[in-house]
Amino acid sequence: MNSKELFERSLRVSPGGVHSPVRSFKSVGREPIFFSSAKGAYINSVEGDRYIDFCQSFGPNILGHRDPDVQAVVSEMIDKVWSLGACDPYSLELSEWIIERLNFIQKLRFVCSGTEAVMSVLRLARAATKREKILKFNGCYHGHVDSMLVKAGSGLAGDAASDSAGVSEQVAKTTLVCDLDDDKGLEEVFKKEGANIAAVIIEPLPANFGLLIQREEFIEKIFTLARKHKALVIFDEVISGFRVGLGGMAEKLGVKPDIVTYGKIIGGSFPVGCYAASAELMDMMAPSGPVYQAGTLAANPIGMCAGLATLKKLETCDVFNVLNERTHKFTQKLQQGFDDNNLDLSVQSESSLFWIHKKSAQKIRSIEQFSKGHAESYKGLFNGALKRGVYMAPSAYEVGFVSYAHTDEILSQAADAIIDAAKESHVQA
Numbered sequence: 001m002n003s004k005e006l007f008e009r010s011l012r013v014s015p016g017g018v019h020s021p022v023r024s025f026k027s028v029g030r031e032p033i034f035f036s037s038a039k040g041a042y043i044n045s046v047e048g049d050r051y052i053d054f055c056q057s058f059g060p061n062i063l064g065h066r067d068p069d070v071q072a073v074v075s076e077m078i079d080k081v082w083s084l085g086a087c088d089p090y091s092l093e094l095s096e097w098i099i100e101r102l103n104f105i106q107k108l109r110f111v112c113s114g115t116e117a118v119m120s121v122l123r124l125a126r127a128a129t130k131r132e133k134i135l136k137f138n139g140c141y142h143g144h145v146d147s148m149l150v151k152a153g154s155g156l157a158g159d160a161a162s163d164s165a166g167v168s169e170q171v172a173k174t175t176l177v178c179d180l181d182d183d184k185g186l187e188e189v190f191k192k193e194g195a196n197i198a199a200v201i202i203e204p205l206p207a208n209f210g211l212l213i214q215r216e217e218f219i220e221k222i223f224t225l226a227r228k229h230k231a232l233v234i235f236d237e238v239i240s241g242f243r244v245g246l247g248g249m250a251e252k253l254g255v256k257p258d259i260v261t262y263g264k265i266i267g268g269s270f271p272v273g274c275y276a277a278s279a280e281l282m283d284m285m286a287p288s289g290p291v292y293q294a295g296t297l298a299a300n301p302i303g304m305c306a307g308l309a310t311l312k313k314l315e316t317c318d319v320f321n322v323l324n325e326r327t328h329k330f331t332q333k334l335q336q337g338f339d340d341n342n343l344d345l346s347v348q349s350e351s352s353l354f355w356i357h358k359k360s361a362q363k364i365r366s367i368e369q370f371s372k373g374h375a376e377s378y379k380g381l382f383n384g385a386l387k388r389g390v391y392m393a394p395s396a397y398e399v400g401f402v403s404y405a406h407t408d409e410i411l412s413q414a415a416d417a418i419i420d421a422a423k424e425s426h427v428q429a
């Protein structure tokens, strides 16, 4: 069966033929490729074609596909236990390992996805502050939690409107929205709604609508205003956690968010999410406190062990520094190639994340600043790279992920392919 046939069958049994919208390749103007195996930096299609993979499951595979050290641990667990629904030593070991290293959290709880982590902490924040509203930023993604699927409303500053059918306006109204990089807008919302805000939630390194690197002063402003108005600060580090460093952006910026959410890397490519905070806040959760949250498959033993093996390797192999250096070299080469050929493309990068976008006059820090035609411009680049054996995320708004399995040699080869693709599909600036 080739991808085309498999997609036809999938369309009959799943909406749009997929289990998560981006997988449909809709925004890159072609049908999806079906992949059946992967190893290291590479992913293999059912047709038997091999691609250098920069999607890496949208983040979890920081060590690449099936890292040998993690695979050994997973294989051992397969022969021991799959799911218990009871207390186990594996989740304890992972909890202690994390808490020993991250000095801004004291207790944590494991769930099964980033969405679930966010959903739980919004409930916790409301319970802890006895306030109703959550302030989020345009251009930050926090999973498909009802109250987070909102956009800026047409009314007063901060007002939100539903951004998905099925999200009631009533729920949308409990959320306030503000643009990233907009100090004045933030001040205004706090001035108006400060006493009602339970928490501000932000991706401290927004990486779901392109890579929108924030000014440190903007993050500081969030803390200042939140502290002043007694609102909590939630860092959604589902992408940035264990990626920009073990302690994520909280550690990198040297700040102390009240609550943090994790996902992706923390489960070593298995479905694990997590939320963490001070002991005082976390003890508000059931069964020690009144805020309910539970999970049949929570802290799944295989995810716990894969997660711990992954995190240990990040530390022992100095993975962050290696990745930073390799990614830097790779993105420099890309930018040089674009510039040498007068192509209207820029590369934005932070740690092991990169984002290729249509050139703009200023550094892009909010979705307001995107160049017109960015998505259209990405289509050609994506398809040209694909033709040359490089698989980038099938959307102009998703970032690229460099893994530990991407050697300098693989990256250099990928850069050549992407530059060639750009030369073919892009207008000269």
Ligand SMILES: *Cc1c(COP(=O)(O)O)cnc(C)c1O
Pocket: 112, 113, 114, 115, 116, 118, 141, 142, 143, 144, 203, 208, 236, 237, 238, 239, 263, 264, 273
């Ligand atoms: C991926 C992501 C989520 C959602 O996590 P899922 O595991 O897909 O539910 C939430 N927040 C951020 C910042 C993410 O990157």
